[in-house]
Amino acid sequence: MPLRILIVEDEPLIAMDLNDILDDAGHEVVGIAATTAEAVQLAAASVPFDLAILDIDLSEGDDGIETASLLRRQHGIEALFVSGRIDEESRARALSWQPVGFIGKPYLPSQVLAALKRVEDS
Numbered sequence: 001m002p003l004r005i006l007i008v009e010d011e012p013l014i015a016m017d018l019n020d021i022l023d024d025a026g027h028e029v030v031g032i033a034a035t036t037a038e039a040v041q042l043a044a045a046s047v048p049f050d051l052a053i054l055d056i057d058l059s060e061g062d063d064g065i066e067t068a069s070l071l072r073r074q075h076g077i078e079a080l081f082v083s084g085r086i087d088e089e090s091r092a093r094a095l096s097w098q099p100v101g102f103i104g105k106p107y108l109p110s111q112v113l114a115a116l117k118r119v120e121d122s
Contacts, residue, residue: 001120003027004049006042006077008067010034010059014105018053018082021109027116034059036067043075051100051119053112056083056090065094072097080115082107 005027009015015032022029030046033039035058043049052071054064068079081094084105094102101115 003051003116003119004030004047005116006030006039006046006049006052006071007032008034008039008052008054008058008064009082010055010057014055014082018112021112022116025113025116036060036062036070039067040070040074043071043077048075049077051078051080051116053080053082056081056085056094065090065097068094068097068099078119080112080119082112 005022007015007018007029009018019029019032030049031042033042052068054068056064058064064081071077079097079099081099081102082105086104091102100119103111103115
């Protein structure tokens with residue numbers, strides 16, 4: 001079953017790459033946000049979606065982990081982190097929110113799709 005997904009990524013090329021991976025796999029990207037404010041606005045305005053794929057370091061100094069927490073509290077949205085920040089402290093902080101996964105950059109499309117499969121199967 002296709003998922004409805006919000007991408008929260010401040011690097012346009014990475015956001016487009018994720019969009020292409022998701023689109024090619026038959027999923028629907030409901031929007032792309034670069035900041036917490038944009039993500040919250042899209043979540044409030046969109047038909048409910050299944051998952052947010054988030055970077056940890058966002059535009060305007062925003063924190064993707066805090067954004068994921070906010071999206072979960074306000075809208076019950078699960079998170080998948082795809083981030084270049086893979087130090088142990090950041091990884092532990094991200095995993096404390098029990099996301100569906102944490103993928104380091106650079107990533108392979110197969111890693112993203114495997115994480116999405118876990119969401120589809122749950």
